[in-house]
Amino acid sequence: MWLAIRFILAQQVPPLALSRYAIPAPIFGPGRKNQLIFILSRLGIKHRMLIQAHWRKSMAQDLIRRATRALRRQGAFLSGVMLTQSEEKRAAEAAQFWSESENNETIKDKSHWRGFGRYADDDVWLKIGHTRLHELESLLALAGRGPAQSMIEWGPGGGSNAVALAPTMQKFYGVDISQANLDECGRQLRSVGFTNYDPVLVDPANIDLVKDACLAGIEPVDFFLSVAVFQHFPSKAFGLEILSLANRLMKPDGVALIQIRYDDGSIRMRAKNSNYRENAMFFTSYKIDEFWIAAEERGFRPLALKLMPEVCYAYYFLAKAGSQAT
Template sequence: MKDRSGDAVRRLRARGRDVLDRIGPKFSEQRVIAEATQYWSARADRAWEGNSHWRDGIPDQWEQVGRDHFALFGKLARVLDREPTIGTVVEWGSGGGANAVAFAPHADRFIAVDVVQASLDECESRTRAVCETPFLPVLIDVAAPEEAIERIGPGSCDLFLCLYVIELLPSQEYARRILDIAAELLGPSGVMFVQIKYRDNADRAPHKRNYARNLASQTIFPIDAFWQVAVAHGFEPEVVSLVPQNDLDHNYAYVLLTPSKQDRG
């Protein structure tokens, strides 16, 4: 017979930790960045490959992730007054290449940015297996993402992808830094395709601490708040699409952004 009382105690403890991580004292930005650096570099967690979207980590969903994202991008891009150029693509947080294998075959150049060299190697291997598109891996430090701007080149990007990444970032402030980087890298006619986790009426407060335990909901936004943040950082939101639930998680919002007309001028 199962020890139901033991299961109940474990659930209660887990719920208590979750509540404390949401309402307890907030860790400093520097501490959360350090925790994120430790998590992604250590590869000690059994779920690490799944969180990094390696094929072995999500074998049943891996190919579908990229196909779904490429199809959704094409659908959302129809709202633009021009067909977007898929010339130089930058993917911020490439992981194990689930998106790269879908987008790179249509690009002139694919630039993968990640904080883990092993993920860049995996992404490159998977991408080269499906196409001959020139591939540039860019390894960055979690604490200094802006270093990527000089290495890639300001204004050199046609499409900036940031998918299944924002919720893993240390904070909303850090997400603002990524928007600034995207604005620097994109040319005047460029497009950013970004996904966030959104808060709805049933959601509780976001987690404030213990990155490794809460990484999949570390940074979430109300949809209208992210829209306003994007505007404040030099973008025009063109369209948003909601995916309340899929095989990986829930509360996904996909937003297509273009550089603001004022910045283009």
């Protein structure tokens, strides 16, 4: 109300009118309620109506601001926390989103394609694979086993990990929901002379078909890798299904490196339930201990954990349960 009067007096009431009504000043000091009554009683009907109209508008805007803040505090906003879509709908949106890497330069960047967006700088792109190579060396040392000869990368994208890791392997499988990503990964592998690459295209809308395609087309491997992928899955449940499948696709002494986005309690990092396109970068997350326990329950032996708090990344260094360091 006081802001409304201040606005009206500053913008709408002519100086002569103020002097004619002999309005005291300051009007916002002690005893302002009595001053308000005095002001309203001395102003003409036109100015009283202006004050009332502006006051109603200000009150409405204030209510909207308060309601919006309250909804955000509770996490009940339309970007995926309050509303829930079916698993099939979310999976279809995810498949459509990542398939656009064929023509959309923004999606190419998000899929780690060489020469696009952040990866116009070739050194930045190559550094991704070099980092994975060092992590694999650490993982093998933790597991107490020799070099890996075969691997699966779940979500190879534009091949940034593949070009560094595949040349150290005899066999490389790439599993992705985007044919364009699989093709680009193959192109990058050929550029470094690696040809023993089997791409596997899967449809996230049907987890049973995903399992069938992988179990039928992939021989058990020494190493399972998935980095910057679990956070883009259409649901937490889907991610846990892939975690179980990963264990089935590994040899008895196999190892795995899986990175997730962890839930730090903030709205941004909370797992979402709808509007995949708007939330693709932060769609699925887990509590740190939640994923550790889930890995144990699905046949893994956690060896180590690396955290990157600035982006809420957690890297799980895993061995297949039953395998022991030698």
